[in-house]
Structures are given as C-alpha cells and as structure tokens.
Amino acid sequence: MEVLNKYITIKAHINGAPHESDFELKTVTFPISVESGSNDVVVKSLYLSIDPYQINRMKSYSSSQNTISFAVGIVPGEAIDAFGVGRVVASGHPGFEKGDLVSGMISWGEYSIVKGTSMLNKLDPMGFPLSYHVGVLAFSGLTAYAGFFELCKPKKGEKVFVSAASGSVGNRLANMQSCLAATLSAALGANKRYFPDGIDIYFDNVGAEMLEAAVANMNMFGRVAACGVISEYTDAAKRAAPNMIDVVYKRITIRGFLAADHMNLFADFSSATADHLHKGRIHVLEDISQCVESIPAAFVGLFRCDNVGKKIVQVMDE
Numbered sequence: 047m048e049v050l051n052k053y054i055t056i057k058a059h060i061n062g063a064p065h066e067s068d069f070e071l072k073t074v075t076f077p078i079s080v081e082s083g084s085n086d087v088v089v090k091s092l093y094l095s096i097d098p099y100q101i102n103r104m105k106s107y108s109s110s111q112n113t114i115s116f117a118v119g120i121v122p123g124e125a126i127d128a129f130g131v132g133r134v135v136a137s138g139h140p141g142f143e144k145g146d147l148v149s150g151m152i153s154w155g156e157y158s159i160v161k162g163t164s165m166l167n168k169l170d171p172m173g174f175p176l177s178y179h180v181g182v183l184a185f186s187g188l189t190a191y192a193g194f195f196e197l198c199k200p201k202k203g204e205k206v207f208v209s210a211a212s213g214s215v216g217n218r219l220a221n222m223q224s225c226l227a228a229t230l231s232a233a234l235g236a237n238k239r240y241f242p243d244g245i246d247i248y249f250d251n252v253g254a255e256m257l258e259a260a261v262a263n264m265n266m267f268g269r270v271a272a273c274g275v276i277s278e279y280t281d282a283a284k285r286a287a288p289n290m291i292d293v294v295y296k297r298i299t300i301r302g303f304l305a306a307d308h309m310n311l312f313a314d315f316s317s318a319t320a321d322h323l324h325k326g327r328i329h330v331l332e333d334i335s336q337c338v339e340s341i342p343a344a345f346v347g348l349f350r351c352d353n354v355g356k357k358i359v360q361v362m363d364e
C-alpha cells in the first residue's frame with residue numbers, strides 16, 4: 047500500500063533568524079510496508095516536539111554539529127528528524143508490531159521510516175495524553191530535572207533564577223520550584239530588585255546579556271547550568287561575555303550539559319513526574335498546533351517568543 051506523505055524541509059541553510067519562507071512542504075509517494083528481511087519500522091506521526099536546537103542543525107556551520115549524533119547538520123531538501131510520538135503502521139523488526147505506540151526520532155512529516163530501532167521505544171502512555179510524552183514526560187522535562195538536580199544541586203533556602211520561564215524547559219523548572227516552595231524561591235529578572243540577597247543558581251536557557259546580568263548578581267559558589275543560549279542561536283553577535291573576575295573570585299561554576307547525557311535518570315524522572323502529575327502538583331502548559339503544514343510557523347515562533355509552554359505539533363489524528 048502507498049500513501050502521499052507530506053513533510054517539511056529547508057530550502058537552503060539558515061544562518062540567521064528563521065522565516066516561514068525558508069521552509070518547503072514536499073509531497074512524495076510513500077510505501078506503508080517494509081522490505082522482507084529488513085529491520086525497518088514505518089511510523090505514522092502523531093505528536094512532534096518543536097525544539098530550538100534544530101536551528102543550529104540548519105546552519106551551514108555550527109560547532110554543535112560535530113558534538114553528538116542528534117545535532118548533525120540538516121541537508122536542505124531532506125527530511126528533518128525530530129523527537130515525536132507515533133504509531134507503527136508496518137514493521138520488519140521483531141520488537142515492534144503494527145499498532146504499537148512509539149516515541150523516538152521520527153521526522154517533520156506524516157510518515158517516517160525508522161532504520162535504527164535504538165532511536166525508537168515502545169510507549170506506555172500511563173494514562174496521560176500522548177502530547178505529554180513529547181514534553182513534560184520527555185526531553186523538556188528530563189532537561190529541567192537533570193539540569194536542576196544533577197548540575198545545580200539546590201540546597202535549602204537557595205535563590206534560583208530561571209530564564210525563558212514561559213518556555214518548555216523553563217516552565218517545567220518553574221513547576222519544580224513550586225513543588226519545592228518550602229525550600230526554594232524564584233523570581234523573574236536577574237537584578238538586585240528581584241534578588242536582593244543575590245542568586246545562588248542560574249538555569250540559563252537564553253545566554254547573552256541575561257547570563258552576564260545573572261553572573262554579576264551571583265553569590266559566592268554560585269552555579270550556572272548552561273542549558274541553552276537561544277538568544278545567540280540566531281544572532282552570534284549577542285555572544286555572552288560574563289565578568290570573569292566575578293567567576294574567579296566568587297568561585298562560580300558554569301557548566302554546560304545535554305539532557306541526552308542523563309538518560310540514566312530517565313526512569314526516576316519519569317516516575318517522579320508521573321506521580322506529581324497524578325497528584326496535581328504539576329500544571330502542564332502546552333501550545334499545540336495542528337497538521338504538518340503548521341510546523342514552519344511553530345518552529346519560527348520559538349524565536350519570536352510566540353509560544354507559552356511546550357510547543358508541539360499534532361501532525362495526524364490518533
């Protein structure tokens with residue numbers, strides 16, 4: 047059986063702020079079958095995670111592209127792989143059957159052929175909406191969890207500043223902090239007005255002058271979890287120059303991390319988050335667009351601060 051598969055690609059490399067006109071919708075004939083003897087799995091896309099890091103893959107060059115497999119450069123005209131939730135529609139792999147719900151690396155399209163099943167896992171929705179499994183129960187949530195607990199190691203009474211708090215990772219952190227309201231306090235803004243006692247922990251999603259301001263207001267032995275620098279992704283001239291005298295004399299630690307390096311925490315993260323969700327301790331903020339055609343606007347909107355909460359595209363009906 048064959049279908050018409052719609053997918054989104056870039057027309058050419060994107061080296062500044064992305065525009066919807068940089069993207070192209072392609073339609074191709076697509077087989078809903080696998081060759082006999084292959085391990086391929088064909089997946090129908092249901093929900094896709096829309097993530098800022100993809101812009102660094104779309105550049106003609108970014109130092110990020112040589113660091114980890116999911117950050118490799120995107121070739122104009124080709125399908126763009128992305129984290130999502132889907133349903134298996136054909137499988138040559140003994141571990142997957144038609145009808146299985148899966149999460150993993152699929153693509154910015156309606157259907158994908160997944161060749162390495164290490165990139166795909168069977169999904170137990172645990173009674174939650176499928177969209178949660180591309181956001182709060184997936185990498186956005188894990189990023190906040192690993193960055194906060196593994197890198198920042200918060201102690202009772204410490205002052206925590208989170209940038210881009212209305213976004214996906216930031217909002218998850220704001221939720222975690224409200225779960226820890228007795229021990230932590232947070233506020234928006236990296237200056238003395240909001241932090242008269244200084245900042246102990248800065249969870250940086252933004253980079254540039256926000257990082258400079260946070261470092262200038264940090265306390266002795268402050269920790270910065272460098273999660274992302276979204277304001278620098280589309281404008282390299284904004285690169286941060288924190289005062290290194292502060293870093294040295296206040297013995298501040300600035301440490302970059304990738305959630306993918308903390309998969310060992312996934313089981314703990316998942317059960318803790320599910321428990322918080324069941325008990326109503328986490329308020330999930332999602333911003334969901336419909337259909338493959340909406341992907342370019344959804345992605346471009348990340349860099350215009352259009353989204354409130356996790357940006358998701360529901361590609362097809364369940």
Ligand SMILES: NC(=O)c1ccc[n+]([C@@H]2O[C@H](COP(=O)([O-])OP(=O)(O)OC[C@H]3O[C@@H](n4cnc5c(N)ncnc54)[C@H](OP(=O)(O)O)[C@@H]3O)[C@@H](O)[C@H]2O)c1
Nearest residue numbers: 210211212213214215251273274275276277303304305351
């Ligand atoms: N290290 C990791 O493993 C990892 C994993 C996931 C994400 N990240 C990083 O975490 C950061 C947030 O990602 P996300 O998935 O949570 O995206 P997101 O917050 O859902 O979407 C982007 C948000 O970033 C803020 N923003 C956009 N352009 C900005 C600019 N020029 N200056 C200041 N703020 C800007 C806006 O939030 P406001 O409206 O609140 O300002 C916007 O809503 C990104 O830097 C991303 O690359 C890192």
